[in-house]
Amino acid sequence: MAKLSEEQVMLRDMAQNWVKGESPLAAWRKVRDADEAAGYDAAVYAEMAGMGWTGVIIPEKHGGVDFGWMSLGLIVEECGRTLTASPLVASAIAASAIILGGSDAQKAQYLPAIASGDLVATLAVDEGPRHDPSHIAASVADGKLSGTKMFVAEGDSAGLFVVAASDGLYLVAGDASGVTRAQRHMVDFRSHAEVRFDGAAAERLSSGGDALLGQILDRARIITSAEMFGMTLQAFDTTLDYLKQRVQFGQVLATFQALQHRMAGLFGEIELTRSAIETALTTLDAGGDTGQAAALAKTRANDTLHVMSREAIQLHGGIGMTDEYDIGFTLKRARPLEQAWGSSAFLRDHFAQLGGY
């Protein structure tokens, strides 16, 4: 672990305890079984807001606590461990766009509501099934935004959209006339709505400059990595526990060297990934250039969770294939997150371009 401040240790411990007590995997199973479009329990999100988590990266003068991205990463990682469903990540990404690109009036209008948990916000960029921020057709004329955004995270419940248009980022209220949503029922049972904007009233985030979208995508990649890393750790721990108690041929599986070496290999990958994500989070807090750090963090988070989610099923054997057992949830949530904000292939290309080759 990176060196944490007292506040960060407190936050992490609080998140650990809360997740264990109030939001175990069984809680996600209930949400999954309820199968509602929003894909999370609003009462649980209100509880998270009550602990201040919705305002971690929001400045104090706008109702947040301004603890920074590393702090948010610690919370998100813990939530990822039990697949706690909430719009915490989506709202933080959207909030960061307003913090970096919004006017004083826009900040004063929206940030306190996001910090209090009353307003769910989300970033809408992609117009196809694969992440591709270089192709954006959505456009704005006379303050009216038109275009269709696909697979928008928390798009079913969002009260505010940060929308990428051809000439920059815009804010569109969820209840504005001209906004329609269609649910996309997906393997992770979370919200990835198609959102159509048909001449919807939009205000530009005009303070950010041309680099704004790139900066927000870096933040999205880094914080999503933290969630994925929590999922990876949980799958690893669960699998290791299982190998230590399952007996075949009169021996626990953990005594077999073929399995030991696979787990040791995964452990090594996990340690490298932890370093990449922590570096990205601290770079973000230090105000450094995050382009390559974010691409590295998300690529490692993608690849490590990918292999872990497959190995977890394989090493559990038949029981891992049953819906009754939780490990399948990891696999089903992993793939949508791997696609979000850039697959590994996309991000490696991005990394190389930033490196000038």
Next chain:
Amino acid sequence: MATLAAEATQSNALEAFRMDVRDWLSANFPPSLKGVDFAMSALEGPAEPTPDSEAWRIAISNKGWGTPTWPREYGGGGLSGAEANVLRQEMARIGAANPIGGMGVMMFGPTLLEYGSEEQKHEHIPAICRAEVRWCQGYSEPNAGSDLANLQMFAKDEGGHYIVNGQKTWTSGGQWADKCFALVRTDKSHKHEGISFLLIDMTSPGVEVKPIKMISGESPFCETFFTNVKVPKGNLVGAEGQGWTIGKRLLQHERSGIGGGRMAGMASLSALAKAVIGTDAQGRIKDAELRTRITKLEMDGRAFVATAMRVQAEGGVSVASSILKTSGTKLMQEASELRIDILGMQGLGWEGASEDGGFTQEQIDQTRGWLFGKATTIFGGSTEIQTNIIAKRILGMLDHQ
């Protein structure tokens, strides 16, 4: 706020120290040694000292800064970790390499500081700090490689001294060493508990060293034969039977050393490929598959460096040492293989008799480095042994034996 004020005072003190270091370096570092690296002496043997290199060695030895964090009373610099970092940064800034190195500094010294008697520390550490005594490692034997505890070289108790008989192999730098720290057997009835840690003078009668020629053409390792070698009892480190514990501790230092610090030059892969293969209209390396492989390696290299820094921040030798060794050596081997793919035939040159053999020295070194690099996943505990250690000691998976 109290912590902020304390941190500010601390950083002021460090900046003052930095100025002292700069003054001292400008007074003592001979400019002729700028960019001269002393690390290759481990492979090619010690270079003849020049008046300048000798002056630099003596100056840094007197200051204790060749072993900056070791205690002053044994000849070290007594610096804090933060001060040592400043010293490293300032030396790197002016291209000054540390002439104090080798196995004494990397492995034996830290272990003796932990387990040696006062008398042993005073006898051996100052000479290591001054690079006056060269140490080699007597661990592996023909039948004790990965199964190191199977070692058979026997030290027989003869009252005031031991009589040592047996053979060691892969003795790094054995032909240039003055002394050897060795694992010997003092008890044949217990495998691990029968091992002791003994210091042997390489000039003793009965010690014979034969260099082994490697696939890279170099001979950095030796076979070492011990026939009725007399070793004083005072050369036993720790107690009889404690050798396995001490020896493993030393290996942790070795593994951190092998894994870390070998990623230098990695970032140049993309630059090399751009120069050799060329770029398309978008500035991308023309060979798309090679570009992807280079990107993967450079990204994994970054994650590795970030991990090495994290391990250091977490306090040095730790459970992660094994991870650094396995991942660092693997990355380094991949980088060498990739460099051949970038250079093609030009990346496989060998030294020849003629003056113009068609290869630059750098290219010939690359060939040697590529070949020698194959040893790194074998020595210091092979990748397979490291993987066992991770599974058993870190993950608590039960022993299969």
